[in-house]
Amino acid sequence: MRRPARVRGWCPGAWRPMATGDGLLVRVRPDLGRLTRAQGLALCDAAEAWGSGLIELTRRANLQLRGVSEAGWPALMAELVEQALVSADAEAERTPARLLAPDWRDGDDTHRAGRLLHDACVDNLTAWPMLPDKWGLALDAGPAPVLGEAPADLRLERSRKGGLLVRADGRDLGTPVDDIEAAVTLMTRLARWFLESGGADAGRMHRITTPLPDWAAATTAPAASGSPLRLGAHPFGWVVGLPFGRVPASTLRAALADDQVTGIRVTPWRRLLLEGRRGNINDGQPADGLIQDEDDPRLAMDVCPGAPHCAQASVATLDLARALSERRGDHPAGRVHVSGCAKGCARGAPAEVCLVGRDGRYDLMLGGRADDTPVATGLDASDAIEYLETRDASRL
Ligand code: SF4
Incomplete structure (x- = not known):
């Protein structure tokens, strides 16, 4: 097997792993957002054999292994292909990511769209144009959209009256379609229109301000958003949270050890749905490393x-995040981002609250993103903790 084509940009895959501070990062995009139990166990083994032993779940519902050596990468890839976790065709992972609302059922509209797009993207690589690396599709055709905060460029959603629509990201309204086949056709046309409208330079659909073409007139509002999966019992099994999006392979393996589990569905919310699991993970299984309490500050x-x-990165993030989470119980502060x-x-x-590393210290933004203007700079970890305890930025 050839050497990895190392990527220094921001959307690595398995065939194009990213060189990071602790080795190669290898990202897996599970087809239909689901792994069988056997695939899940194989991924745990692979994380320990070739990676750091940790598995990460991204906000695009991908799974990634870190700490892979260049020498170990070919054997890891052979295993991932063998387990059907990665396509044998490296070009297949250049096709748009397809994020499915995780509670799809066999044969429903979300599932059918996923299958059709898999066929169009992976089995017929020329059917879709070559799009920017981060481009993605959200297939979210349940009664209420749940993927609105997940990154995507085109969204398949349901209208307030229950019809299907395709919505270009950044627009409030979507284009109604008659059925899933028409939705997939429209998504393909809109992807080509995106490129013709300067998309290769813009990178993402929401940055294209050109009005949509007449054949995709956006007239219809999506239904009100639904909620992410809650932890605990689910009609398909049991939902667990991953602290800061990470889980030791040994912990996930223990959660899968129960042979009532049939598979894993990934989500963009740092939560996994363990299909078939009935009952709390603590029932005879170690639960360290999984969150099962909806009030957990993490x-x-x-x-x-x-x-x-x-x-x-010029700063550590995980130790600070753990310290903050241990102190947050009495000082709820909304969403906290440590970058x-x-x-x-x-x-x-x-x-x-957003804490961002710069030159070995932390900048603090309030109500902002990591690239916004800070209200305080040059903080150390204890300053950041003090702020969250007092909520008084003027003391920094
Ligand atoms: S330090 Fe964090 S935010 Fe910056 S590139 Fe690395 S993972 Fe991304």
Whole structure:
């Protein structure tokens, strides 16, 4: 197998892993947002054999392994292809990411769209144009859209009256379509229109301000948003949270050990749905490393790996995030984002409190994103903790 084509940009895959501060980062995009139990167990083994032993869940519902060596990458890839976690065709991962609302059922509109787009994107690589790396589709055709905060460029949603629509990201209204086949055709046309409208330079659909073409007139509002999956019992199984989007492979393996579990569905909310699981993970299983309490303050935090895991980071993020979460119980402060640098990989939207590494210290933004203007700069970890305890930025 050839050497990895190392990527220094911001959307690595498995065939194009990213060189990070602790080795290669290898990202897996599970087809239909689901792994079988066997695939989940194989990923746990792979994380321990070739990676750091941790598995990360991204805000695009991808799974990634860190700490992979260049020498180990070919064997890891052979295993991932063998387990059908990665396509044998490297070009397949250049097709748009397809994020499915995780509670799809066999044969429903979200599932059918996922299958049709898989066929169009992966089995017929020429059917879709070559789009910017981060381009993605949200397939969200349940009664109420739930993926509105997840990154995507085109969204399949349902209108207030229950019809299907395709909505270009950044627009309030969508284009009604008669059925899933028409939705997939419209998505393909809009992807080509995006490129013709300067999309290669703009990168993302929401940055294109040109009015949509007449054949895609956006006239219809989507239904009101629904909520992310709640932790605990679900009609399909049991939902668990991953602290800061990470789980040790050994912990996930223990959660899958129960043979009533049939698979894993990934979500963009740092939560996994364990299909078939009935009952709390603590029932005879170790639960360290999984969140099962909806009030856990870590659920309100978005944290990137930071130093030393990411070469772009000048500060550690995870230790600070843990310290903040231990003190947050009495001082709720809304959403907290801790980022190793201004890229803000863990969260694109504003957060009530945002701490961003710069030159070995932290900048503080209030109600902003990682690349916004700080209200305080040059903080150390204890300053940041003090702020969250007092909510008084003037003391910094
Ligand atoms: S935001 Fe975090 S993960 Fe992203 S590049 Fe910066 S330090 Fe790395």
